[in-house]
Amino acid sequence: MSTMLAARLDSTAIPSPQLPSPSIRLRFSPPAGSRSRSLAPRAAASATAVATKPAAAAAAPLSADRTVVRIGLPSKGRMAEQTLSLLKSCQLSVRQLNPRQYTADIPLIPNLEVWFQRPKDIVRKLQSGDLDLGIVGFDTVSEYGQVNDDLVVVHDALDFGQCRLSLAVPKGGIFENIHSVEDMAKMPEWTEEQPLRVVTGFGYLGAKFLKENGFKHVRLLSADGALESFPPMGMADAIVDLVSSGTTLRENNLKEIEGGVVLESQATLVASRRSLHKRNGVLEITHELLERLEAHLRASTELMVTANMRGNSAEDVAERVLSLTSICGLQGPTISPVYCRRDGKVAVEYYAMNAVVPQKLLYKAIQQLRSIGGSGVLVTKLTYIFDEETLRWRDLLTELGL
Ligand SMILES: Nc1ncnc2c1ncn2[C@@H]1O[C@H](COP(=O)(O)OP(=O)(O)OP(=O)(O)O)[C@@H](O)[C@H]1O
Ligand SMILES: O=P(O)(O)OC[C@H]1O[C@H](OP(=O)(O)OP(=O)(O)O)[C@H](O)[C@@H]1O
Numbered sequence: 245m246s247t248m249l250a251a252r253l254d255s256t257a258i259p260s261p262q263l264p265s266p267s268i269r270l271r272f273s274p275p276a277g278s279r280s281r282s283l284a285p286r287a288a289a290s291a292t293a294v295a296t297k298p299a300a301a302a303a304a305p306l307s308a309d310r311t312v313v314r315i316g317l318p319s320k321g322r323m324a325e326q327t328l329s330l331l332k333s334c335q336l337s338v339r340q341l342n343p344r345q346y347t348a349d350i351p352l353i354p355n356l357e358v359w360f361q362r363p364k365d366i367v368r369k370l371q372s373g374d375l376d377l378g379i380v381g382f383d384t385v386s387e388y389g390q391v392n393d394d395l396v397v398v399h400d401a402l403d404f405g406q407c408r409l410s411l412a413v414p415k416g417g418i419f420e421n422i423h424s425v426e427d428m429a430k431m432p433e434w435t436e437e438q439p440l441r442v443v444t445g446f447g448y449l450g451a452k453f454l455k456e457n458g459f460k461h462v463r464l465l466s467a468d469g470a471l472e473s474f475p476p477m478g479m480a481d482a483i484v485d486l487v488s489s490g491t492t493l494r495e496n497n498l499k500e501i502e503g504g505v506v507l508e509s510q511a512t513l514v515a516s517r518r519s520l521h522k523r524n525g526v527l528e529i530t531h532e533l534l535e536r537l538e539a540h541l542r543a544s545t546e547l548m549v550t551a552n553m554r555g556n557s558a559e560d561v562a563e564r565v566l567s568l569t570s571i572c573g574l575q576g577p578t579i580s581p582v583y584c585r586r587d588g589k590v591a592v593e594y595y596a597m598n599a600v601v602p603q604k605l606l607y608k609a610i611q612q613l614r615s616i617g618g619s620g621v622l623v624t625k626l627t628y629i630f631d632e633e634t635l636r637w638r639d640l641l642t643e644l645g646l
């Protein structure tokens with residue numbers, strides 16, 4: 245049975261399990277997709293800031309006697325495996341000698357210690373100075389990262405754990421004709437005596453969202469899991485929970501409504517600002533992680549295609565290849581002669597064409613290459629595409645004032 249706590253939402257306080265006072269600073273950066281997304285958590289709630297930082301939440305001092313850098317990775321749940329697999333794809337395999345141990349290492353980065361922790365504890369330990377870096381969902385960073393503004397989202401889109409924090413209500417009954425948050429806030433059913441009961445594991449974000457959307461009479465209930473069962477059981481009117489495929493909502497006769505997305509989330513790499521500034525090695529390790537992650541994720545949607553083409557010259561082959569819509573390469577295709585021996589002499593009859601092709605255009609590229617005389621087409625996966633510079637790194641330095 246889930247634990248359940250109740251909090252009343254009034255016009256001044258935003259309850260949060262970890263906040264000593266209702267004065268909270270919520271810091272969202274610009275939406276992902278923009279050039280400056282390196283420090284940019286994606287937030288449907290794009291609003292910046294509510295009030296000031298609570299004095300009691302000032303950052304704990306950094307322990308100077310720790311020389312090793314620490315990264316927190318999810319110890320369990322759906323993100324644990326995908327985090328390890330992403331790191332492995334970047335040649336950063338995590339070596340855990342004993343599965344019952346909470347520590348591990350990454351042989352390629354000797355000064356980095358891995359700590360397996362629950363996602364919310366990763367955020368808390370970043371804030372307390374016990375961790376320097378972490379991989380967690382943006383939802384968790386946003387919910388538990390409000391105590392101080394020490395957290396920096398270094399990579400906002402690690403391309404797994406995609407979900408949204410959303411308000412959902414029963415499909416029928418009093419909600420049958422309710423299709424938007426606006427409609428819902430105006431429902432006459434919610435009174436001081438009988439407030440809207442919303443169950444959520446996201447007390448801070450949920451309360452903030454409801455308040456910003458004009459809900460006056462709300463009773464916030466906190467629960468750990470199976471939130472979707474609360475409305476059908478009559479224990480709550482609505483939920484604020486994570487949605488991915490929407491299956492759990494559907495199976496429980498719940499629906500999302502227009503304007504009800506509180507936050508878009510996916511896995512992020514987060515760092516402690518103080519560690520980046522003050523702890524030896526953190527900035528360098530963050531740079532390497534960021535370079536590898538960004539280059540790997542950039543490469544993950546592309547394939548390298550090599551084909552042999554008959555031609556009179558490299559230019560002749562290039563002319564034909566450049567006429568294809570599916571092959572553009574990074575800077576353009578590379579065309580190089582394939583040497584063979586003819587009548588005792590070195591000759592060139594074929595040229596090899598190399599180009600990076602978006603995965604979704606692969607089949608079209610092969611058809612088009614064949615149509616201009618391409619043969620022996622080889623397709624290889626790419627591990628990395630390193631650009632001239634890592635955009636997120638530049639943004640991080642700017643954010644840190646370096
Ligand atoms: N259905 C989902 N699809 C994709 N990502 C999700 C989904 N649910 C949660 N996530 C992401 O994965 C993170 C971890 O969720 P997970 O369910 O593994 O742990 P938890 O809910 O914090 O713990 P537990 O379920 O054990 O109480 C979430 O913070 C969120 O970022
Ligand atoms: O939209 P869907 O793809 O159906 O996913 C949404 C469900 O996933 C999460 O639950 P989880 O599986 O983590 O179980 P939990 O409630 O125990 O956390 C979330 O809390 C939803 O219940």
Ligand SMILES: [Mg+2]
Pocket residue numbers: none
């Ligand atoms: Mg869960």
